[in-house]
Amino acid sequence: MDVKTRIALVSLLTLSVTAAMGIYLKNAWPLEAGEIACMGIATMIVLAGLAGLAGMWNSMKTGQPLKDEMTTKITYKAGYYSWIATIYIALAVGWVIDDIPGMAPRHGSTAVLLLSALTFFIVLGVLRIRGDFE
Protein backbone atom coordinates (compact mmCIF):
# COMPACT_ATOMS: atom_id res chain seq x y z
CA MET A 1 0.00 0.00 0.00
CA ASP A 2 1.52 3.35 -1.00
CA VAL A 3 1.70 6.33 1.35
CA LYS A 4 -1.10 8.30 -0.34
CA THR A 5 -3.61 5.43 0.01
CA ARG A 6 -2.53 4.94 3.60
CA ILE A 7 -2.97 8.66 4.36
CA ALA A 8 -6.43 8.59 2.73
CA LEU A 9 -7.50 5.52 4.76
CA VAL A 10 -6.23 6.87 8.09
CA SER A 11 -7.86 10.26 7.39
CA LEU A 12 -11.14 8.49 6.62
CA LEU A 13 -10.88 6.43 9.80
CA THR A 14 -10.02 9.47 11.96
CA LEU A 15 -12.88 11.46 10.42
CA SER A 16 -15.41 8.65 10.92
CA VAL A 17 -14.34 8.15 14.57
CA THR A 18 -14.61 11.91 15.16
CA ALA A 19 -18.05 12.00 13.48
CA ALA A 20 -19.22 9.01 15.55
CA MET A 21 -18.02 10.75 18.72
CA GLY A 22 -19.84 13.95 17.72
CA ILE A 23 -23.10 12.09 17.05
CA TYR A 24 -22.76 10.21 20.33
CA LEU A 25 -22.08 13.45 22.24
CA LYS A 26 -25.11 15.14 20.68
CA ASN A 27 -27.45 12.27 21.56
CA ALA A 28 -26.10 11.31 24.98
CA TRP A 29 -25.55 14.83 26.43
CA PRO A 30 -25.28 15.34 29.45
CA LEU A 31 -22.66 12.62 29.92
CA GLU A 32 -22.12 10.41 32.96
CA ALA A 33 -18.68 9.81 34.53
CA GLY A 34 -18.03 6.56 32.64
CA GLU A 35 -19.03 8.14 29.32
CA ILE A 36 -16.77 11.17 29.92
CA ALA A 37 -13.84 8.79 30.55
CA CYS A 38 -14.64 6.87 27.33
CA MET A 39 -14.88 10.08 25.30
CA GLY A 40 -11.59 11.33 26.77
CA ILE A 41 -9.81 8.14 25.78
CA ALA A 42 -11.43 8.15 22.32
CA THR A 43 -10.24 11.75 21.85
CA MET A 44 -6.68 10.73 22.73
CA ILE A 45 -6.89 7.89 20.19
CA VAL A 46 -8.04 10.36 17.51
CA LEU A 47 -5.12 12.65 18.44
CA ALA A 48 -2.72 9.70 18.16
CA GLY A 49 -4.25 8.95 14.73
CA LEU A 50 -3.61 12.58 13.71
CA ALA A 51 -0.01 12.32 14.96
CA GLY A 52 0.41 9.16 12.84
CA LEU A 53 -1.07 11.00 9.91
CA ALA A 54 1.41 13.84 10.37
CA GLY A 55 4.24 11.27 10.37
CA MET A 56 2.96 9.74 7.12
CA TRP A 57 2.64 13.19 5.53
CA ASN A 58 6.19 14.02 6.58
CA SER A 59 7.41 10.68 5.20
CA MET A 60 5.68 11.38 1.87
CA LYS A 61 7.23 14.86 1.65
CA THR A 62 10.77 13.82 2.59
CA GLY A 63 10.68 10.56 0.64
CA GLN A 64 11.79 8.46 3.62
CA PRO A 65 10.27 4.95 3.99
CA LEU A 66 7.33 4.59 6.42
CA LYS A 67 8.60 1.32 7.85
CA ASP A 68 12.09 0.01 8.44
CA GLU A 69 13.73 -2.68 10.59
CA MET A 70 13.74 -0.48 13.70
CA THR A 71 10.12 0.71 13.51
CA THR A 72 8.95 -2.89 12.92
CA LYS A 73 10.88 -4.06 16.00
CA ILE A 74 9.50 -1.20 18.10
CA THR A 75 5.93 -1.91 16.94
CA TYR A 76 6.30 -5.62 17.80
CA LYS A 77 7.69 -4.79 21.22
CA ALA A 78 4.90 -2.27 21.89
CA GLY A 79 2.31 -4.81 20.71
CA TYR A 80 3.71 -7.49 23.03
CA TYR A 81 3.65 -5.24 26.10
CA SER A 82 0.22 -3.90 25.16
CA TRP A 83 -1.12 -7.46 24.94
CA ILE A 84 0.18 -8.25 28.44
CA ALA A 85 -1.37 -4.96 29.63
CA THR A 86 -4.65 -5.81 27.84
CA ILE A 87 -4.96 -9.03 29.85
CA TYR A 88 -4.56 -7.12 33.11
CA ILE A 89 -6.88 -4.33 31.86
CA ALA A 90 -9.56 -6.95 31.07
CA LEU A 91 -9.19 -8.45 34.55
CA ALA A 92 -9.33 -5.01 36.20
CA VAL A 93 -12.34 -3.88 34.13
CA GLY A 94 -14.20 -7.08 35.03
CA TRP A 95 -13.40 -6.39 38.68
CA VAL A 96 -14.58 -2.76 38.84
CA ILE A 97 -17.21 -2.38 36.10
CA ASP A 98 -20.18 -2.93 38.42
CA ASP A 99 -19.00 -0.10 40.70
CA ILE A 100 -18.68 2.57 37.97
CA PRO A 101 -21.89 4.62 37.55
CA GLY A 102 -23.35 4.56 34.06
CA MET A 103 -21.41 1.46 32.98
CA ALA A 104 -23.42 -1.63 32.07
CA PRO A 105 -21.81 -5.11 31.94
CA ARG A 106 -22.04 -4.99 28.13
CA HIS A 107 -19.72 -1.93 28.11
CA GLY A 108 -16.81 -4.10 29.33
CA SER A 109 -15.40 -4.81 25.87
CA THR A 110 -15.66 -1.12 24.91
CA ALA A 111 -13.64 -0.15 27.99
CA VAL A 112 -11.02 -2.83 27.21
CA LEU A 113 -10.79 -1.70 23.58
CA LEU A 114 -10.29 1.97 24.46
CA LEU A 115 -7.87 1.37 27.34
CA SER A 116 -5.75 -1.14 25.43
CA ALA A 117 -5.58 1.14 22.37
CA LEU A 118 -4.48 3.97 24.65
CA THR A 119 -1.86 1.68 26.26
CA PHE A 120 -0.51 0.73 22.82
CA PHE A 121 -0.06 4.35 21.78
CA ILE A 122 1.61 5.25 25.09
CA VAL A 123 3.99 2.26 24.96
CA LEU A 124 4.76 2.92 21.28
CA GLY A 125 5.45 6.59 22.02
CA VAL A 126 7.73 5.79 24.97
CA LEU A 127 9.70 3.15 23.00
CA ARG A 128 10.09 5.49 20.01
CA ILE A 129 11.34 8.34 22.20
CA ARG A 130 13.78 6.02 23.97
CA GLY A 131 14.72 4.33 20.70
CA ASP A 132 14.37 1.03 22.55
CA PHE A 133 13.98 -1.85 20.12
CA GLU A 134 16.20 -4.65 21.49
Place this chain on the structure above:
Amino acid sequence: MKDNFKIMLGVSVLGLVLLGLVLFLIGGRGGMKSFMLVESGLVLILLMGFTYVVVEKSREHKKGLPIEDELSKKLAYQMGTYAYYSAIWISVGLIWYNGFICDNLGTTPLDAGESLGVVILLSGIIYLGMYFILRGRVGST
Protein backbone atom coordinates in the same frame (compact mmCIF):
# COMPACT_ATOMS: atom_id res chain seq x y z
CA MET B 1 19.59 -21.46 37.84
CA LYS B 2 17.51 -18.75 36.26
CA ASP B 3 16.31 -21.18 33.57
CA ASN B 4 15.46 -23.80 36.22
CA PHE B 5 13.42 -21.20 38.07
CA LYS B 6 11.54 -20.26 34.90
CA ILE B 7 10.65 -23.91 34.22
CA MET B 8 9.53 -24.41 37.83
CA LEU B 9 7.45 -21.23 37.60
CA GLY B 10 5.84 -22.43 34.36
CA VAL B 11 5.00 -25.83 35.87
CA SER B 12 3.58 -24.16 39.01
CA VAL B 13 1.38 -21.78 37.00
CA LEU B 14 0.09 -24.65 34.84
CA GLY B 15 -0.63 -26.70 37.99
CA LEU B 16 -2.54 -23.82 39.56
CA VAL B 17 -4.57 -23.23 36.40
CA LEU B 18 -5.41 -26.95 36.21
CA LEU B 19 -6.43 -26.94 39.88
CA GLY B 20 -8.54 -23.82 39.33
CA LEU B 21 -10.25 -25.40 36.32
CA VAL B 22 -11.00 -28.64 38.20
CA LEU B 23 -12.40 -26.72 41.20
CA PHE B 24 -14.46 -24.53 38.85
CA LEU B 25 -15.91 -27.56 37.07
CA ILE B 26 -16.68 -29.36 40.38
CA GLY B 27 -18.16 -26.21 41.97
CA GLY B 28 -20.27 -25.23 38.96
CA ARG B 29 -21.70 -28.73 38.36
CA GLY B 30 -25.45 -28.60 37.71
CA GLY B 31 -25.86 -24.82 37.55
CA MET B 32 -23.35 -24.22 34.77
CA LYS B 33 -24.35 -22.19 31.73
CA SER B 34 -23.32 -23.68 28.41
CA PHE B 35 -21.11 -20.63 27.76
CA MET B 36 -19.07 -21.47 30.88
CA LEU B 37 -18.38 -24.90 29.38
CA VAL B 38 -17.13 -23.22 26.19
CA GLU B 39 -14.81 -21.03 28.27
CA SER B 40 -13.62 -24.08 30.23
CA GLY B 41 -12.87 -25.76 26.91
CA LEU B 42 -10.80 -22.76 25.82
CA VAL B 43 -8.88 -22.88 29.12
CA LEU B 44 -8.25 -26.60 28.54
CA ILE B 45 -6.89 -25.94 25.03
CA LEU B 46 -4.57 -23.24 26.44
CA LEU B 47 -3.48 -25.54 29.24
CA MET B 48 -2.59 -28.37 26.85
CA GLY B 49 -0.75 -26.03 24.50
CA PHE B 50 1.32 -24.36 27.21
CA THR B 51 2.05 -27.75 28.84
CA TYR B 52 3.53 -28.84 25.51
CA VAL B 53 5.62 -25.64 25.38
CA VAL B 54 6.90 -26.08 28.96
CA VAL B 55 7.78 -29.76 28.33
CA GLU B 56 9.59 -28.82 25.12
CA LYS B 57 11.54 -26.01 26.84
CA SER B 58 12.41 -28.36 29.69
CA ARG B 59 13.82 -30.94 27.21
CA GLU B 60 15.86 -28.23 25.48
CA HIS B 61 17.20 -27.09 28.85
CA LYS B 62 18.28 -30.66 29.68
CA LYS B 63 20.24 -30.73 26.41
CA GLY B 64 22.06 -27.60 27.57
CA LEU B 65 20.27 -25.12 25.31
CA PRO B 66 19.09 -21.77 26.73
CA ILE B 67 15.36 -21.33 27.36
CA GLU B 68 15.38 -17.80 26.02
CA ASP B 69 17.63 -16.33 23.36
CA GLU B 70 17.55 -13.39 20.93
CA LEU B 71 15.40 -15.24 18.38
CA SER B 72 12.85 -16.51 20.91
CA LYS B 73 12.49 -12.97 22.30
CA LYS B 74 11.92 -11.61 18.80
CA LEU B 75 9.31 -14.29 18.13
CA ALA B 76 7.61 -13.59 21.48
CA TYR B 77 7.27 -9.90 20.57
CA GLN B 78 5.80 -10.83 17.19
CA MET B 79 3.39 -13.37 18.74
CA GLY B 80 2.33 -10.82 21.36
CA THR B 81 1.66 -8.22 18.69
CA TYR B 82 -0.61 -10.56 16.74
CA ALA B 83 -2.36 -11.55 19.99
CA TYR B 84 -2.82 -7.84 20.75
CA TYR B 85 -4.30 -7.11 17.32
CA SER B 86 -6.62 -10.09 17.72
CA ALA B 87 -7.70 -8.88 21.20
CA ILE B 88 -8.62 -5.52 19.64
CA TRP B 89 -10.68 -7.16 16.87
CA ILE B 90 -12.31 -9.59 19.32
CA SER B 91 -13.33 -6.56 21.43
CA VAL B 92 -14.75 -4.87 18.34
CA GLY B 93 -16.65 -8.07 17.48
CA LEU B 94 -18.04 -8.25 21.02
CA ILE B 95 -19.20 -4.62 20.87
CA TRP B 96 -21.06 -5.45 17.65
CA TYR B 97 -22.46 -8.66 19.12
CA ASN B 98 -23.59 -7.09 22.41
CA GLY B 99 -25.03 -4.03 20.71
CA PHE B 100 -26.12 -4.57 17.14
CA ILE B 101 -26.62 -8.35 16.85
CA CYS B 102 -28.34 -8.84 20.23
CA ASP B 103 -30.66 -5.88 19.67
CA ASN B 104 -31.68 -7.02 16.20
CA LEU B 105 -31.69 -10.81 16.53
CA GLY B 106 -32.83 -11.02 20.15
CA THR B 107 -29.89 -13.13 21.34
CA THR B 108 -28.65 -12.82 24.94
CA PRO B 109 -25.77 -10.32 25.34
CA LEU B 110 -22.67 -11.55 27.14
CA ASP B 111 -22.05 -10.05 30.56
CA ALA B 112 -18.76 -8.34 31.48
CA GLY B 113 -17.11 -11.50 32.85
CA GLU B 114 -18.02 -13.56 29.78
CA SER B 115 -16.94 -10.88 27.29
CA LEU B 116 -13.63 -10.24 29.00
CA GLY B 117 -13.03 -13.99 29.39
CA VAL B 118 -13.47 -14.37 25.63
CA VAL B 119 -10.99 -11.53 24.95
CA ILE B 120 -8.32 -13.05 27.22
CA LEU B 121 -8.79 -16.69 26.25
CA LEU B 122 -9.11 -16.24 22.48
CA SER B 123 -6.14 -13.89 22.29
CA GLY B 124 -4.20 -16.41 24.41
CA ILE B 125 -5.07 -19.16 21.94
CA ILE B 126 -3.94 -16.95 19.05
CA TYR B 127 -0.65 -16.30 20.91
CA LEU B 128 -0.20 -20.05 21.26
CA GLY B 129 -1.17 -20.67 17.63
CA MET B 130 1.35 -18.07 16.49
CA TYR B 131 4.02 -19.84 18.57
CA PHE B 132 3.53 -23.05 16.59
CA ILE B 133 3.23 -21.23 13.23
CA LEU B 134 6.32 -19.04 13.70
CA ARG B 135 8.35 -21.85 15.25
CA GLY B 136 7.51 -23.99 12.22
CA ARG B 137 8.61 -21.20 9.87
CA VAL B 138 11.89 -20.70 11.72
CA GLY B 139 12.46 -24.46 11.75
CA SER B 140 11.89 -24.73 7.99
CA THR B 141 14.37 -21.93 7.22
